[in-house]
Amino acid sequence: MNDHVVTAAASLQKSLIQSRVRARLLRSIAATLNDARDLIIATCSQESALTSEELAPEFARMTRTLEMFADVVDDGRWTRTAISPNESDPTKAIGPNHDIRSFLIPLRGAVIVFGASNFPLAYGACGGDTASALAAGCPVVVKEHPAHRNTGRLLAQIARDAIKSASFDPDLLCYVEDDGKDTASLARSLVEHPDAAAVGFTGSTKIGTTLISIANARAIPIPVFAEMGSVNPNIIFPGALASRAKDIARQLAASILARHGQQCTCPGLVFVPSNEHHFADVFEEELTKGAPRRMLSPGVREGFERSVAKVAGALGEDVSDHTAPSERKSPLLLRAPSKAAVELPEVLETEMFGPAAVVLSGSMADAESAIARLPGSLTLSLWFDESDVTTVRHLLPDILHRAGRIIFNGVPTGVRVCEAMVHGGPWPATNRPESTAVGPRAIERWCRPVCFQNTPEAIVCPALAAGA
Amino acid sequence: MNDHVVTAAASLQKSLIQSRVRARLLRSIAATLNDARDLIIATCSQESALTSEELAPEFARMTRTLEMFADVVDDGRWTRTAISPNESDPTKAIGPNHDIRSFLIPLRGAVIVFGASNFPLAYGACGGDTASALAAGCPVVVKEHPAHRNTGRLLAQIARDAIKSASFDPDLLCYVEDDGKDTASLARSLVEHPDAAAVGFTGSTKIGTTLISIANARAIPIPVFAEMGSVNPNIIFPGALASRAKDIARQLAASILARHGQQCTCPGLVFVPSNEHHFADVFEEELTKGAPRRMLSPGVREGFERSVAKVAGALGEDVSDHTAPSERKSPLLLRAPSKAAVELPEVLETEMFGPAAVVLSGSMADAESAIARLPGSLTLSLWFDESDVTTVRHLLPDILHRAGRIIFNGVPTGVRVCEAMVHGGPWPATNRPESTAVGPRAIERWCRPVCFQNTPEAIVCPALAAGA
Numbered sequence: 051m052n053d054h055v056v057t058a059a060a061s062l063q064k065s066l067i068q069s070r071v072r073a074r075l076l077r078s079i080a081a082t083l084n085d086a087r088d089l090i091i092a093t094c095s096q097e098s099a100l101t102s103e104e105l106a107p108e109f110a111r112m113t114r115t116l117e118m119f120a121d122v123v124d125d126g127r128w129t130r131t132a133i134s135p136n137e138s139d140p141t142k143a144i145g146p147n148h149d150i151r152s153f154l155i156p157l158r159g160a161v162i163v164f165g166a167s168n169f170p171l172a173y174g175a176c177g178g179d180t181a182s183a184l185a186a187g188c189p190v191v192v193k194e195h196p197a198h199r200n201t202g203r204l205l206a207q208i209a210r211d212a213i214k215s216a217s218f219d220p221d222l223l224c225y226v227e228d229d230g231k232d233t234a235s236l237a238r239s240l241v242e243h244p245d246a247a248a249v250g251f252t253g254s255t256k257i258g259t260t261l262i263s264i265a266n267a268r269a270i271p272i273p274v275f276a277e278m279g280s281v282n283p284n285i286i287f288p289g290a291l292a293s294r295a296k297d298i299a300r301q302l303a304a305s306i307l308a309r310h311g312q313q314c315t316c317p318g319l320v321f322v323p324s325n326e327h328h329f330a331d332v333f334e335e336e337l338t339k340g341a342p343r344r345m346l347s348p349g350v351r352e353g354f355e356r357s358v359a360k361v362a363g364a365l366g367e368d369v370s371d372h373t374a375p376s377e378r379k380s381p382l383l384l385r386a387p388s389k390a391a392v393e394l395p396e397v398l399e400t401e402m403f404g405p406a407a408v409v410l411s412g413s414m415a416d417a418e419s420a421i422a423r424l425p426g427s428l429t430l431s432l433w434f435d436e437s438d439v440t441t442v443r444h445l446l447p448d449i450l451h452r453a454g455r456i457i458f459n460g461v462p463t464g465v466r467v468c469e470a471m472v473h474g475g476p477w478p479a480t481n482r483p484e485s486t487a488v489g490p491r492a493i494e495r496w497c498r499p500v501c502f503q504n505t506p507e508a509i510v511c512p513a514l515a516a517g518a
Numbered sequence: 519m520n521d522h523v524v525t526a527a528a529s530l531q532k533s534l535i536q537s538r539v540r541a542r543l544l545r546s547i548a549a550t551l552n553d554a555r556d557l558i559i560a561t562c563s564q565e566s567a568l569t570s571e572e573l574a575p576e577f578a579r580m581t582r583t584l585e586m587f588a589d590v591v592d593d594g595r596w597t598r599t600a601i602s603p604n605e606s607d608p609t610k611a612i613g614p615n616h617d618i619r620s621f622l623i624p625l626r627g628a629v630i631v632f633g634a635s636n637f638p639l640a641y642g643a644c645g646g647d648t649a650s651a652l653a654a655g656c657p658v659v660v661k662e663h664p665a666h667r668n669t670g671r672l673l674a675q676i677a678r679d680a681i682k683s684a685s686f687d688p689d690l691l692c693y694v695e696d697d698g699k700d701t702a703s704l705a706r707s708l709v710e711h712p713d714a715a716a717v718g719f720t721g722s723t724k725i726g727t728t729l730i731s732i733a734n735a736r737a738i739p740i741p742v743f744a745e746m747g748s749v750n751p752n753i754i755f756p757g758a759l760a761s762r763a764k765d766i767a768r769q770l771a772a773s774i775l776a777r778h779g780q781q782c783t784c785p786g787l788v789f790v791p792s793n794e795h796h797f798a799d800v801f802e803e804e805l806t807k808g809a810p811r812r813m814l815s816p817g818v819r820e821g822f823e824r825s826v827a828k829v830a831g832a833l834g835e836d837v838s839d840h841t842a843p844s845e846r847k848s849p850l851l852l853r854a855p856s857k858a859a860v861e862l863p864e865v866l867e868t869e870m871f872g873p874a875a876v877v878l879s880g881s882m883a884d885a886e887s888a889i890a891r892l893p894g895s896l897t898l899s900l901w902f903d904e905s906d907v908t909t910v911r912h913l914l915p916d917i918l919h920r921a922g923r924i925i926f927n928g929v930p931t932g933v934r935v936c937e938a939m940v941h942g943g944p945w946p947a948t949n950r951p952e953s954t955a956v957g958p959r960a961i962e963r964w965c966r967p968v969c970f971q972n973t974p975e976a977i978v979c980p981a982l983a984a985g986a
Contacts, residue, residue, distance in 0.1 A: 064915060067915060107613075111612055111613060114612045115612065118612065133938055134934070134937050134939070143936070144578075144586065144934065145932060145933055145934040146932040146934055147934065150936055150939055151938050152938040152939070155919075157951075262734075266731075266734050271945060271949065273952075436976070439974075439976045443977065447532060447535060450623055451626040454966075454968060454969065455968070455971055456968060456969070456970050457972070458974055459972065459974075460971060460972055464613060465613055465614075466611055466612065466613040466614055466615065466616045466618055467613050468602035470600035470601055470602040470620040470969055471969060472967045472969040476966075477738045477739060478738075481739065483625075484741075484962070484965065491967075494952070497952065498942075498951040498952045499922070499940045499952070499954065500923070501922065501938055501940040502923075502924050503923055503924065503925040504925070504926050504927065504928055505926055506926055508904070508907045509907070
């Protein structure tokens with residue numbers, strides 16, 4: 051039903067061949083968005099249950115990410131250009147002594163972007179997926195998110211105007227409306243489109259896996275980069291617990307209360323090496339200071355109720371206050387022994403997307419057993435003091451396999467946009483743990499390498515010249 | 519049925535944590551193989567229909583690739599370590615001003631290697647997949663190839679002895695026998711194993727897609743890096759045809775006759791910008807100088823017969839001499855107008871894995887239409903003179919999207935093992951066009967990035983120290 055849109059976007063790919071064009075477009079979009087800052091934040095706040103204060107830093111992240119990718123494109127190192135010249139001693143070459151030069155090129159076609167419900171700006175029509183795809187040289191087709199249609203349309207319109215002002219065809223960034231009545235068919239038609247190069251998705255594991263299946267079933271499969279569920283474990287070590295339980299509890303509660311727990315990096319599981327209740331009591335007290343609040347959308351609210359019911363049910367707890375349908379949701383803390391959790395995959399694996407967490411208490415040995423059964427997460431935080439360093443070092447090799455970002459003495463929310471950032475992780479945090487959705491290297495999702503063999507001077511471009 | 523094997527291999531992963539251990543193991547395997555060179559080549563030649571002369575350079579490629587990966591591990595740059603220190607001016611950081619440091623780590627578990635029928639050494643038990651996986655830090659489980667069981671066992675035994683001599687558990691490289699009676703179940707059990715980290719496969723598109731489906735259907739999907747079918751187009755431009763048709767025909771014929779066409783980079787389609795028959799006549803004459811020869815295995819022979827029948831059938835040609843079952847196969851050249859081929863996907867998309875090619879003749883415009891319908895290939899060769907440069911430059915942006923390696927005035931067979939090599943390409947050449955199966959960067963297939971946030975000095979390793 052949107053056949054012409056994807057084709058229209060993809061057909062413009064050649065106009066993005068020159069890197070200076072892409073950098074100019076990205077800067078132009080960022081500048082035009084900045085000019086409309088107040089209108090965008092007001093529009094978004096009105097329809098999204100997020101406050102202007104929450105949206106202000108997100109707005110900055112959106113426009114500065116666009117500018118960052120302009121810098122990345124100008125810099126040129128993102129192409130990972132490699133030059134293997136002829137060996138002067140041919141016997142040193144493994145195989146025939148050809149001159150080989152490689153670099154990244156964009157995938158052929160348009161990138162389909164499915165934005166997130168919880169970051170309408172940073173993961174929206176002009177968010178990181180769109181910015182990195184345009185930077186790579188792929189036109190973009192954004193699927194509207196039914197939870198913030200006005201914001202999406204406004205962002206897309208501003209970006210399209212910016213592209214037009216820069217004398218390019220605005221269909222380099224297409225926007226497909228979605229009234230929410232048949233999102234499944236719409237999504238399928240976009241992912242199955244022959245001119246789709248790849249898919250960027252941020253949302254639930256359920257929808258993510260559906261899109262992945264559609265993409266895999268194509269005659270020519272295309273990659274989906276899906277950021278899905280994450281429980282974001284926090285492990286508190288004995289020394290840290292003894293010396294600053296209250297401080298850690300406060301930081302974690304604040305991390306959960308930000309955006310009312312609706313962040314992909316929200317801490318959902320906290321391991322405490324003790325059966326005492328002091329930490330959990332303080333944590334609960336801090337958490338329940340948070341007022342009941344409207345969730346991002348009815349869908350998010352229902353999902354939160356279901357997941358809380360699932361975890362509480364496995365623990366045999368009555369949380370009917372929280373799972374009953376209601377407009378506003380209060381923060382919630384659940385508790386269980388680590389030893390019991392080892393046998394409760396519902397507790398270890400369920401992301402409660404909202405203001406809720408589970409404290410698992412018990413010996414470090416029990417915690418270690420439970421950690422070995424954790425699903426992949428975007429993040430994993432370690433809270434420790436000097437006296438815990440040996441234990442941390444002992445656990446680290448296993449912990450590395452559980453997340454994309456290991457945080458030392460800090461909460462998982464708050465993602466810096468920088469070269470070394472890994473916003474990704476093992477299944478189900480993402481389906482492509484070799485990638486990051488944030489930072490300059492996010493551009494690589496939309497690329498593949500190609501090499502030239504024995505390139506004549508008449509063909510070689512400056513970036514491929516030896517010594518470049 | 520081989521549950522314990524994959525578990526045994528994977529359980530040893532921690533013994534590979536130190537890079538100097540991995541480098542030592544790789545060099546030890548290479549040295550031990552070199553000591554047994556004559557026995558290995560004799561064993562392989564006896565069972566594989568490949569001559570000692572063909573196997574000698576392949577043997578060197580195998581051992582030198584192992585040594586190259588030892589150098590890669592020692593060098594350390596393969597980890598793509600990135601350090602984003604705190605900004606001295608915090609307003610310059612996008613998001614919270616954390617210190618972030620990232621690097622590649624191996625996937626958790628064992629890499630399952632399905633070697634190739636046509637390169638029993640370079641793509642066998644101690645081939646590039648095994649070498650790169652061990653270099654990354656993943657134990658390996660090799661599935662025996664029924665076409666060269668003696669070679670596979672000999673290689674695995676030598677490697678295991680070398681690992682043992684280096685005082686490590688030989689199960690770091692496990693070998694699973696396959697008598698060919700139920701390869702499908704055996705393959706499934708390996709790919710479905712919970713301790714499998716990833717799969718390396720080189721072979722047919724049919725088996726490759728089966729393995730990919732199995733891996734995608736797992737509770738926790740794992741990546742399969744499959745190198746499958748490739749038609750390897752060659753485009754001859756008018757100037758080159760006018761000045762050196764005979765020379766090009768000879769080179770292409772020799773490329774096809776090497777290993778009797780059974781190479782993944784064998785040139786299968788040749789576009790000629792003319793309706794004259796001179797080029798095709800010389801090409802055919804050179805090609806049919808090649809004697810009939812035994813194929814690698816009965817399976818390869820039957821596949822060759824089927825694919826030749828399919829292409830010839832689409833062209834309405836009678837090739838019953840070639841498609842009749844017979845022990846030895848003669849080289850074959852088919853011909854068609856480029857204009858007709860545009861409508862014949864069987865001709866453009868069928869890899870005839872063996873000594874056969876199609877010459878497509880007609881105008882450059884017809885060639886261009888056909889090229890736009892080509893499937894992805896590992897390679898694409900351009901034969902041109904100075905007078906053709908403008909045309910080549912015009913076609914290049916589209917051609918880039920058709921292959922992983924673009925060759926200027928050369929045959930596609932013969933893959934140099936070097937940093938810039940891209941041995942990969944769009945579907946169906948591979949299912950992961952972002953990867954290469956050859957060269958140092960092949961190690962990245964078995965890795966993913968992880969980042970550390972605000973790493974304390976007590977935890978940070980030397981490679982992550984600022985300025986390292």
